[in-house]
Amino acid sequence: MLPTLRRAVAFLPAAALALAPAAGRTAEAESGGMPQFQFGNELTLAQVVWMVLIFLVLYFLLARWALPQLRSVLAERAQRIAADLDAAKAAKTEADRAVAELTAAARDARAEAQAEIAAAAHSAREAATRQTASLNERLEAELHEAEARIDAARATAMGALREVASETARTMIERLTGRPPQASTLEAALAASLAAPSSSTQG
């Protein structure tokens, strides 16, 4: 619909020009053609002059007053938003740093505690080892001592046995044969019998 009309409107200047001379001023003032093409009407030019004035005033008021004001408001807001964003970013960095610090502190504390526990366990183990060693040593010494005592007791007992045995044997042989036995023969016999296995001797 519009394109057709636009074409029709585009033809109107020609129509107006054709009409204007024939109709004259009176027809023009009434309904001859479009008022837009009545260039003879001084108001057609007057409105343009006034428009240029109004447009210029509007331009200067906007350019000098309204638009700088708008621009400053927008800039202020952009600046405020940027500043807030920066502050938020800084706060986040700070918080991240604090968290990292906290984590590090916790890790250090844990490591320290573990080291202390390990040291305590180590020293306890060492003390126990030392104690065991000294105990063993003492027991060993006591054992040696006891063995020595036993050996001494056995030697004493053996000595006494030999004396008793030689005495007894000499007495028995004197009584049986009427004469004392030869000392060397007795000694040999005694040594042989005493060297025999203890199980049979003592049993």
Add this chain to the structure above:
Amino acid sequence: MAAGPSIDALGQFRLATSLGPVGAAVNFTNANLAMLLTAALVLVLFGYGMRARALIPGRTQAAAEMGYEFVARLCQDIIGEGWQSFFPFVFTLFFFILFGNLVGLFPYFFAFTSHIAVTAALAVIVFGLSIIVGLVKHKLHFFTYFMPAGAPKLLAPVLVPIEILTFLSRPVSLSIRLFANIVAGHVLWEVFAGFMLIVAAALGAIGIVAGVIPLAINVVLVGFELLVAGLQAYVFAVLTCLYLHDAVHLH
């Protein structure tokens, strides 16, 4: 024509002086009154509406800021480098035409963009500005604009006149586009409204019922005209930016 309602689709465009004898003395027309109202509305929105300078804008301030950023982005995108110096001009032009179109949509308010003299004056301002900017920025080098770069020199006698013609047709198409669109809408409205009255007068009760049809068409046309009002202001601003871009950057 017999007595009774008739269609006078062009009467709405008739110029008359306004503001009484003072206006008559200086030829201040009804179109200029609409322009004054338009300028006042623009200043109210972008001046008075911003008085709060609120960090979190209210409705009016949000609208003003949206308008500012819309035109700023337009200039930035199309003109490119150096858009800031043309921004107030494009801004004024866009909102002068947009508010003018919208004011003109109200009954009894004059649509000053429906006058070819007005739109032509605006187009000539844009055209003149683009030529001045081009000449100031590029001196005589500006005229290389009429010879497309890379084209064979042999074609120059053909290409240069075509380019010059295209260039000269800019203000013509710019002014006629806006003027024709606004006139077409207003004429259609008037025709359908007049038709409604004619039908009602001629057919009595049936006519009153039948008159609902042109009325409904006009209601639909209101939405259409709102679209045209915004679109034509936008097109005018976009083309202005485009011409200024050509003047600044030479293609």
